[in-house]
Amino acid sequence: MKNSTNVVAEIAKTPLVVALGLIVALLVLGELLSPGFASLSQIMRLLIVASILGVVAAGQNLVILGGREGIDLSVGGVVSLSAVVAGNMMQGSDAGIIPAIIACLATGAFFGLLNGLGVTLLRIPPLIMTLGMLGVLQGLLVVVRNGIPSGLAAPGLAHFVTQPLMFGVPGMIWLWGAIGVLMAAMLKRTLFGYRVYAIGSNENAARMAGVPADLIRVCLFMFSGMFAAVAGFCILGYSGSSFSNVGAQYMLSSIIAVVLGGTSLSGGKGGYTGTMAGATLLVLLQSILTTLNIEEAGRQFAFGATLLVLMLFYGRGKALRG
Amino acid sequence: MTLPMQTSFTQRSIFERFPFIPALGILAVLLILNGLAEPNSLSFRAITGLTKTYLALMFLAVAQSFVVFSSDIDLSVGAILSLVNVSVVVMIDQLGGGPAAVLFACFAGILVGVLCGIFNGIVVVALRLQPIVATFATGILFTGIALWVLPVAGMPVPQSFWRTYGGRILDIPFVFYVVALLGLLIWLAVRTRFIIQLMAVGDNRLAAYQSGLPVTRIRIMAFAICGLFSAVAALCIIGDTASGDPVVGNAMTLYSVAAVVLGGTALSGGSGSMLGSAIGALIIGLINSFVFFVGVSSEWQNFAQGIAVLLALMAGVLVTRRISK
Numbered sequence: 001m002k003n004s005t006n007v008v009a010e011i012a013k014t015p016l017v018v019a020l021g022l023i024v025a026l027l028v029l030g031e032l033l034s035p036g037f038a039s040l041s042q043i044m045r046l047l048i049v050a051s052i053l054g055v056v057a058a059g060q061n062l063v064i065l066g067g068r069e070g071i072d073l074s075v076g077g078v079v080s081l082s083a084v085v086a087g088n089m090m091q092g093s094d095a096g097i098i099p100a101i102i103a104c105l106a107t108g109a110f111f112g113l114l115n116g117l118g119v120t121l122l123r124i125p126p127l128i129m130t131l132g133m134l135g136v137l138q139g140l141l142v143v144v145r146n147g148i149p150s151g152l153a154a155p156g157l158a159h160f161v162t163q164p165l166m167f168g169v170p171g172m173i174w175l176w177g178a179i180g181v182l183m184a185a186m187l188k189r190t191l192f193g194y195r196v197y198a199i200g201s202n203e204n205a206a207r208m209a210g211v212p213a214d215l216i217r218v219c220l221f222m223f224s225g226m227f228a229a230v231a232g233f234c235i236l237g238y239s240g241s242s243f244s245n246v247g248a249q250y251m252l253s254s255i256i257a258v259v260l261g262g263t264s265l266s267g268g269k270g271g272y273t274g275t276m277a278g279a280t281l282l283v284l285l286q287s288i289l290t291t292l293n294i295e296e297a298g299r300q301f302a303f304g305a306t307l308l309v310l311m312l313f314y315g316r317g318k319a320l321r322g
Numbered sequence: 323m324t325l326p327m328q329t330s331f332t333q334r335s336i337f338e339r340f341p342f343i344p345a346l347g348i349l350a351v352l353l354i355l356n357g358l359a360e361p362n363s364l365s366f367r368a369i370t371g372l373t374k375t376y377l378a379l380m381f382l383a384v385a386q387s388f389v390v391f392s393s394d395i396d397l398s399v400g401a402i403l404s405l406v407n408v409s410v411v412v413m414i415d416q417l418g419g420g421p422a423a424v425l426f427a428c429f430a431g432i433l434v435g436v437l438c439g440i441f442n443g444i445v446v447v448a449l450r451l452q453p454i455v456a457t458f459a460t461g462i463l464f465t466g467i468a469l470w471v472l473p474v475a476g477m478p479v480p481q482s483f484w485r486t487y488g489g490r491i492l493d494i495p496f497v498f499y500v501v502a503l504l505g506l507l508i509w510l511a512v513r514t515r516f517i518i519q520l521m522a523v524g525d526n527r528l529a530a531y532q533s534g535l536p537v538t539r540i541r542i543m544a545f546a547i548c549g550l551f552s553a554v555a556a557l558c559i560i561g562d563t564a565s566g567d568p569v570v571g572n573a574m575t576l577y578s579v580a581a582v583v584l585g586g587t588a589l590s591g592g593s594g595s596m597l598g599s600a601i602g603a604l605i606i607g608l609i610n611s612f613v614f615f616v617g618v619s620s621e622w623q624n625f626a627q628g629i630a631v632l633l634a635l636m637a638g639v640l641v642t643r644r645i646s647k
Contacts, residue, residue, distance in 0.1 A: 136625065142625065265454065
């Protein structure tokens with residue numbers, strides 16, 4: 001009897017359960033504050049916004065899981081650049097979708113590769129390497145935008161992101177679901193996934209066991225760049241046309257989504273399912289604060305304060321006198 | 323009879339005592355490059371202008387150093403700067419704009435900065451949250467307060483304020499006195515017992531705790547001092563822009579981290595130099611002015627700056643590591 005209550009208590013404390021509980025609570029709160037908040041169409045819209053953040057957070061999650069202070073501050077730059085590149089290549093025509101996807105993925109992979117090489121070959125701390133890369137990407141954004149002022153999303157892409165595809169659910173959400181399944185399968189069922197956790201929790205031990213840690217870390221940064229590129233591509237579909245620095249907000253919110261999902265910033269512990277809940281929670285919170293119809297000042301204050309309270313639920317460090 | 327081992331030991335201890343030497347080298351190279359690209363860029367006038375623009379970043383970088391020394395990081399320094407900026411501007415306006423009002427508002431602004439720092443310290447250290455995400459959240463909170471104090475940019479400060487900041491005393495520009503004051507503060511700070519304790523905490527937190535250091539108090543102190551210097555940076559920004567802006571500092575946060583790294587301080591904590599961080603801020607300024615003077619076309623300027631800062635960061639990390647080996 002005592003054992004089973006312990007098990008229940010343990011489950012109730014896992015970040016995923018906490019996040020899911022909070023999501024339900026926030027939906028109920030939103031519905032009470034403004035009837036219609038938790039309607040199906042509203043939830044779909046929320047999930048579209050959450051899915052874009054969630055895709056960025058997938059890459060961020062991988063880099064963080066790989067440990068050695070892994071973090072990718074350049075994701076925001078890749079998101080912006082990818083949105084502009086995609087818009088410029090499509091110019092509102094469906095024929096441009098495939099080349100645009102290829103160009104975006106190649107861009108993301110390229111900058112991810114540079115980050116990964118800097119972190120592994122030159123052993124630059126990830127925070128510094130990706131911070132510097134963010135500056136380069138923002139500069140490149142100015143160059144690309146000056147060439148062609150603004151691009152347009154292809155109708156097919158806009159439809160995929162915002163309109164129902166199957167069973168009334170937009171394609172974007174299906175895509176996110178598929179990424180969720182693939183991420184879980186990759187992390188929990190493949191050799192690559194095992195190795196990610198191995199280098200994240202104890203890199204030296206993993207190296208001695210023959211794990212090619214550097215190669216894996218480069219792959220993680222490339223994944224991060226490509227996920228950010230996919231997100232930028234989808235943002236273009238969501239907003240219709242590319243505008244300046246749309247990705248900036250994703251830099252730190254992707255990290256917050258990962259942390260709220262229960263992945264430790266020190267690496268080697270966590271997974272993507274929690275991060276998906278974390279991203280949804282974050283978007284839901286912002287949406288409720290918008291619904292409350294208070295001024296920008298109060299909204300920011302409440303958002304910051306709520307984040308701090310949420311972090312108290314999990315991710316607290318150990319006391320020194322342990 | 324000097325043994326080779328001794329020589330290398332002496333060399334090492336010089337770099338250990340003065341970790342900002344590589345940064346000084348980069349600074350010298352950039353000064354020469356600037357001079358070659360545009361001789362006028364080394365004129366007294368131009369250097370004064372550069373100092374005037376980058377003084378705030380110098381203070382912000384020094385602010386960031388304190389928390390980095392104890393192996394923390396503060397991503398809210400820009401938001402603190404913004405909050406202090408609007409608080410001071412609004413207070414001066416409310417108090418009538420006289421000299422007494424200006425002085426009072428400056429001191430009150432510094433107090434606001436310190437309080438923000440203490441709040442950060444409590445959140446990160448006492449509540450044991452991870453500094454990167456926790457200070458990002460407190461930064462959002464501070465931005466909220468700043469927007470409440472002054473919702474949109476504007477509200478000019480009295481002439482006396484920016485005239486003093488941009489003016490001269492005894493034929494020497496005011497900003498150079500401030501730089502001298504910053505130098506003096508750094509000179510004094512590195513001679514305190516606190517800084518040694520701070521480095522010990524950053525080097526090995528557990529060992530510092532086990533040897534009886536009040537680790538919690540020291541780390542909170544570092545955040546408080548960080549808030550204090552961020553507030554001074556805010557005063558410099560007001561002197562430069564002569565008005566209030568609730569988001570003026572937010573873009574400066576990451577530059578403060580970059581400046582700390584350029585100055586030869588490792589983000590892992592436990593060692594480094596405040597002087598280096600101040601030099602790091604000037605390096606960023608000189609890179610920007612070099613890219614401008616060398617005639618890079620306007621749309622490529624940000625890109626060239628980004629590449630140059632990235633390369634300088636990488637070089638800084640590699641050189642610092644080679645020396646400390």
